[in-house]
Amino acid sequence: MKKCEAFIIGGSAGSLDVLLKVLPLINAAIKFPIVIVIHRKHGTDSLLPELLSSRTQLNVKEVEEKEALVAGTIYIAPSDYHLLIEQDRTFSLDYSEKINYSRPAIDATFQTAAEVYKDKLVCILLSGSNSDGVNGLKSVKLWGGVALIQDPTTAQVAYMPAQAQANVKIDDALSIEAIAEFINLLP
Amino acid sequence: MELSVINDDHVEILLSDLLEQYGYDFTGYSRASLKRRIIRLYSLDRALSFAEFRYKINNDSLYFKRFVEQITVNVTEMFRDPAFFKTLRDVVLPKLGTYPFIRIWLAGCSTGEEAYSISIILKELNLLHKSLIYATDLNPIVLEKAAQGMFGMSNMKQYSENYILSGGLKDFSSYYTANYSLAKFDDELKSKIIFSTHNLVSDYSFNEFQLILCRNVLIYFDRELQQKVLSLFDESLEELGYLALGTKETINFSGISDKYKRLDSEKIWRKVLR
Numbered sequence: 001m002k003k004c005e006a007f008i009i010g011g012s013a014g015s016l017d018v019l020l021k022v023l024p025l026i027n028a029a030i031k032f033p034i035v036i037v038i039h040r041k042h043g044t045d046s047l048l049p050e051l052l053s054s055r056t057q058l059n060v061k062e063v064e065e066k067e068a069l070v071a072g073t074i075y076i077a078p079s080d081y082h083l084l085i086e087q088d089r090t091f092s093l094d095y096s097e098k099i100n101y102s103r104p105a106i107d108a109t110f111q112t113a114a115e116v117y118k119d120k121l122v123c124i125l126l127s128g129s130n131s132d133g134v135n136g137l138k139s140v141k142l143w144g145g146v147a148l149i150q151d152p153t154t155a156q157v158a159y160m161p162a163q164a165q166a167n168v169k170i171d172d173a174l175s176i177e178a179i180a181e182f183i184n185l186l187p
Numbered sequence: 188m189e190l191s192v193i194n195d196d197h198v199e200i201l202l203s204d205l206l207e208q209y210g211y212d213f214t215g216y217s218r219a220s221l222k223r224r225i226i227r228l229y230s231l232d233r234a235l236s237f238a239e240f241r242y243k244i245n246n247d248s249l250y251f252k253r254f255v256e257q258i259t260v261n262v263t264e265m266f267r268d269p270a271f272f273k274t275l276r277d278v279v280l281p282k283l284g285t286y287p288f289i290r291i292w293l294a295g296c297s298t299g300e301e302a303y304s305i306s307i308i309l310k311e312l313n314l315l316h317k318s319l320i321y322a323t324d325l326n327p328i329v330l331e332k333a334a335q336g337m338f339g340m341s342n343m344k345q346y347s348e349n350y351i352l353s354g355g356l357k358d359f360s361s362y363y364t365a366n367y368s369l370a371k372f373d374d375e376l377k378s379k380i381i382f383s384t385h386n387l388v389s390d391y392s393f394n395e396f397q398l399i400l401c402r403n404v405l406i407y408f409d410r411e412l413q414q415k416v417l418s419l420f421d422e423s424l425e426e427l428g429y430l431a432l433g434t435k436e437t438i439n440f441s442g443i444s445d446k447y448k449r450l451d452s453e454k455i456w457r458k459v460l461r
Contacts, residue, residue, distance in 0.1 A: 084219035
C-alpha cells in the first residue's frame with residue numbers, strides 16, 4: 001500500500017475489549033482517520049467516545065453528519081444510524097432499514113468507504129456474533145483496498161471474523177497486538 | 188448485493204431525468220444513501236439493465252411513484268426517542284397550550300407514526316380540540332398509508348414501551364383496535380391531522396406554525412439544501428415557536444442559528460425575540 005487514507009474498524013460482541021487494548025498502542029502521529037463502527041444498543045447518550053478517549057492521545061469523537069474526515073482523529077459511529085462516507089470524504093447518516101439486524105451496519109460503512117478510498121483503504125473486522133461486515137470486506141477487495149480480520153482464535157466471539165475468512169480473500173488475520181503494530185506501520 | 192451495477196454516473200442520469208420528466212429535484216440529496224437505495228430497488232425489482240430500469244422510470248408513471256417511494260427512506264416509529272417526546276409533553280406543548288389555537292407542521296411525516304404520537308400527547312394534555320397538525324411528505328403513497336392510521340401489530344410492544352418511557356400513563360392499547368395483523372388507531376386521533384403532499388425542495392411556506400418538527404429528514408440533504416430548508420422553516424415559524432430536529436441534526440451551521448436558542452437536552456430550538 002502506497003498510502004493509507006482511512007482505516008475502518010468494524011466489530012460486534014467482544015470487540016470493545018479489543019479496542020480498549022489496541023487504542024493505547026496506536027501512535028499519535030498517524031496520518032489518516034480511524035473510523036469505528038461497532039454494534040451497540042440504542043439508548044441514551046453513549047459513554048463510548050468518553051471511554052475510548054481515555055485510552056488514547058488521539059482526538060476521539062462521535063461522528064456528526066456532513067463532517068469531513070480529518071487525519072489523526074478517531075470517529076465513532078452514532079448508535080441507530082447507518083454511517084456512510086460520501087465521495088467528498090464527508091460522513092452522512094442514514095436511518096433506513098437495519099442490515100444484518102444491525103444499525104449501524106458495518107457493511108454500509110465498508111461499502112461506501114470502499115468506493116471512495118479504493119486502494120487507499122484498510123478495513124478490519126473484529127470479534128462478533130453475526131456476519132455483518134463480510135459483504136463490506138468483499139467490496140473493499142473489489143475496489144482494491146486491504147481487508148483484515150482479527151485472528152478468530154483470539155476473538156471472544158469468532159463467528160464474524162471466521163465468516164469473513166471463509167467468504168472473502170482477506171489479506172491478513174491479526175492478533176490484538178499485531179493490529180496496533182499494523183496501524184502504526186501504515187504509510 | 189453487487190455495488191457496481193449502478194455507478195455514480197447512472198445516479199446523476201436518473202436524477203436529471205426525474206427533474207426534467209417529473210419536476211422532482213433530488214440533486215441536493217446526499218449521494219451515498221441515494222445510491223444505495225437505487226441499487227437496492229434495482230436488485231429488488233430484478234431490473235435487466237440500467238437502460239431498461241431508466242426507461243421504466245421515465246415512461247411508466249406508476250413505476251415512477253414506486254421509485255420515489257423506494258429511494259426515499261420511510262423508516263419511522265411511534266414515540267421514537269422517548270426522551271424527545273417527553274420534552275414535547277412536559278415542556279413544549281404545555282407552553283403552546285396557553286395559545287388559543289395550536290398549529291403544528293410535521294414535515295417529512297412518512298407513514299404517519301409521529302403524527303399519531305403527537306396527537307396522543309395532545310389528547311392527553313387536553314389540547315387536541317384546539318390543535319391542527321399539518322403532516323406533509325413529498326410522497327403520496329406514504330401519505331395514503333398514514334391516513335389509514337393502521338400500523339403493524341408486531342410493532343405495538345415496542346411502541347408501547349416507547350410511549351411509557353415518553354411519559355405516557357395510559358394503557359397504550361386503549362388507542363387502537365387489533366385487526367388481525369394490524370392495529371387500527373382511533374379516528375379521533377386523526378381528526379386534527381391534515382395529511383398533504385409538500386416537497387421541501389421545491390414548495391414554499393404555506394402557513395405560520397408554533398411548532399415545526401422535521402426529524403431525520405435533513406440528514407439526507409447536502410449542506411446547501413439543509414440551509415434552504417431551514418430558511419423555509421424559519422419563514423414558517425412564529426416568534427417564540429419551536430423547531431424540532433432529529434437526534435443527530437443541528438441548525439448550528441445555518442444562517443438562522445442566531446435567532447434560535449436551544450432547549451437544554453433535546454434537539455429543539457426556540458425562536459427568540461431579537
